Amino acid sequence: MDLQTAIQETQCALNLVLNNKFSEALDLLKPWWRDSMYHALGYSSILVMQATMTFEHRDIQAAMATIKEALQTCQRKSPCCCCVCVCVCVCVCVCVLCVCVFAEEMHAEICYAECLLQKATLTFVQDENMISFIKGGIKIRTSYQIYKDCQNVLNVSQDLAAQSDAFRQFEGGVKLGIGSFNLMLSLLPQRILRLLEVIGFSGNRGFGLSQLREGASSHSLRAILCSLTLLFYRTYVSLILGTGEGNLVEAEALLEPYQQKYPKVGLSHWVLTYELCGVFQARALYEECISSQQEWKQIHHLCFWELMWTHSYQQEWQQAYRYADLLCKESRWSKAIYVYQKAAILSMMSEEDVKETGEDITELFRSVEGLKQRLAGKSIPTEKFAVRKSRRYKAANPVPLVIPALEMMYVWNGFTIVGKRADSTEALLVTIETAEEQLHNDPHPSEFHPDDSCLVQMLKGLCLKHLGRLLQAELCFTQVLSSESRIRYDHYLIPFTLYELGLLYKEQGDFTKATAYIENAKANYKDYSMESRLHFRIHAALSSLKGSPGGTP
Numbered sequence: 101m102d103l104q105t106a107i108q109e110t111q112c113a114l115n116l117v118l119n120n121k122f123s124e125a126l127d128l129l130k131p132w133w134r135d136s137m138y139h140a141l142g143y144s145s146i147l148v149m150q151a152t153m154t155f156e157h158r159d160i161q162a163a164m165a166t167i168k169e170a171l172q173t174c175q176r177k178s179p180c181c182c183c184v185c186v187c188v189c190v191c192v193c194v195c196v197l198c199v200c201v202f203a204e205e206m207h208a209e210i211c212y213a214e215c216l217l218q219k220a221t222l223t224f225v226q227d228e229n230m231i232s233f234i235k236g237g238i239k240i241r242t243s244y245q246i247y248k249d250c251q252n253v254l255n256v257s258q259d260l261a262a263q264s265d266a267f268r269q270f271e272g273g274v275k276l277g278i279g280s281f282n283l284m285l286s287l288l289p290q291r292i293l294r295l296l297e298v299i300g301f302s303g304n305r306g307f308g309l310s311q312l313r314e315g316a317s318s319h320s321l322r323a324i325l326c327s328l329t330l331l332f333y334r335t336y337v338s339l340i341l342g343t344g345e346g347n348l349v350e351a352e353a354l355l356e357p358y359q360q361k362y363p364k365v366g367l368s369h370w371v372l373t374y375e376l377c378g379v380f381q382a383r384a385l386y387e388e389c390i391s392s393q394q395e396w397k398q399i400h401h402l403c404f405w406e407l408m409w410t411h412s413y414q415q416e417w418q419q420a421y422r423y424a425d426l427l428c429k430e431s432r433w434s435k436a437i438y439v440y441q442k443a444a445i446l447s448m449m450s451e452e453d454v455k456e457t458g459e460d461i462t463e464l465f466r467s468v469e470g471l472k473q474r475l476a477g478k479s480i481p482t483e484k485f486a487v488r489k490s491r492r493y494k495a496a497n498p499v500p501l502v503i504p505a506l507e508m509m510y511v512w513n514g515f516t517i518v519g520k521r522a523d524s525t526e527a528l529l530v531t532i533e534t535a536e537e538q539l540h541n542d543p544h545p546s547e548f549h550p551d552d553s554c555l556v557q558m559l560k561g562l563c564l565k566h567l568g569r570l571l572q573a574e575l576c577f578t579q580v581l582s583s584e585s586r587i588r589y590d591h592y593l594i595p596f597t598l599y600e601l602g603l604l605y606k607e608q609g610d611f612t613k614a615t616a617y618i619e620n621a622k623a624n625y626k627d628y629s630m631e632s633r634l635h636f637r638i639h640a641a642l643s644s645l646k647g648s649p650g651g652t653p
Contacts, residue, residue: 155432177208283303436468440490
């Protein structure tokens with residue numbers, strides 16, 4: 101199996117995966133996966149993807165065994181895998197006739213680095229203790245260093261890269277790795293990035309984006325992977341870990357070349373359509389994705405999650421409940437979140453509709469704590485948040501949560517999506533104001549009353565902001581801040597409200613005030629629910645206000 105044929109067959113397998121033909125892709129790669137580094141990389145990648153989707157112990161073990169053999173295959177192609185970059189730099193200057201040998205060894209380096217990242221991913225999901233977390237981190241650091249070495253080789257061999265398809269393919273691999281590392285590291289809050297810089301990591305967002313764009317515009321095997329990484333960043337990552345300001349113009353340009361090539365609306369479209377055509381119009385595409393293949397049910401679960409939210413955004417609670425229920429029954433990713441989400445949705449429905457489902461809301465909330473998982477010895481922040489909120493139902497006479505589905509909508513930054521449609525935002529505002537009135541008229545306020553009132557005011561402020569009623573939104577936010585001393589449980593509301601008020605001032609063009617409020621949330625509050633998630637958003641907001649060190653995002 102020569103290098104060029106291996107790359108071509110792996111490209112065919114990637115095309116099959118993106119068109120939902122997973123078994124065919126595995127069949128194509130299987131005969132050579134123990135002898136060809138690209139077949140090994142492709143074969144293990146599919147199994148790793150399956151393992152991280154199913155969370156089944158059997159799938160994780162099979163993927164781990166495969167990735168170990170894949171790493172050995174790469175090492176056989178590169179006798180001194182850690183030092184070969186230096187050797188190639190010297191040899192390129194000496195003898196152009198050895199280009200084929202150099203290319204083989206360079207591709208072995210790139211494939212080894214990618215396999216190492218996959219093994220790190222499996223290490224994180226295989227065990228829940230801190231030792232596994234550290235081992236995974238070491239693998240990531242080694243992979244990162246290999247990419248940096250390969251970039252050095254690329255810098256001294258540009259002439260060869262222009263003449264050789266093998267070197268152009270190698271260049272595509274370097275740009276994918278270096279670009280992804282720089283982009284993802286740049287998302288980290290400064291306090292974390294400073295620690296990582298001590299051990300050799302660095303993140304430059306502008307450089308990362310430029311590398312990925314160059315990789316996406318190439319004709320290499322990894323061009324589609326560069327495009328998918330950019331699309332994922334511009335839509336999903338910007339929404340969950342940023343301020344929700346995605347670049348849809350670039351996303352459309354990246355998607356356009358692949359619309360006819362991958363018509364089956366499978367895994368690729370879960371990433372590509374999330375926000376591209378508007379989450380409300382995307383519903384039909386998610387449903388088409390479900391019907392397009394039955395081989396990997398886990399892809400259905402990705403669509404169930406999105407469909408649950410599209411119905412929630414329009415307050416179609418019965419339909420949202422249907423998908424939340426399916427996730428509870430079929431997916432192993434996060435039972436605690438799924439059960440909490442289902443109970444939260446049921447809380448928004450009428451008593452008659454809840455009775456028809458046969459569900460007991462109180463029992464669902466009480467079961468959440470027993471379902472939480474641990475990663476590296478610690479609870480997952482969103483699950484921890486769900487557990488804390490559910491504890492209200494432990495009492496013999498529990499005090500129901502107030503609009504919990506809308507609170508979770510905010511946790512996932514859903515108000516940014518709903519805010520793009522005035523009619524849906526107005527409908528949410530009506531629901532929030534109904535809850536506000538009920539709290540105001542409560543003859544026997546509970547100990548949770550101040551917390552619930554502040555939550556309602558913060559969500560009301562968000563709706564008003566998106567409707568352009570900025571002065572009213574500001575009043576809602578300041579009302580929450582003035583109640584800080586009365587909050588007993590939901591302490592996260594104050595720093596999050598400071599952040600939202602900062603964004604409001606940014607929208608008004610008062611960047612000085614915006615920065616002051618966001619910096620206040622960053623510097624003066626700690627040990628609250630979802631602290632790390634807010635720090636990601638704060639980092640993105642401050643970067644957009646001041647300009648990030650690596651360039652404008």
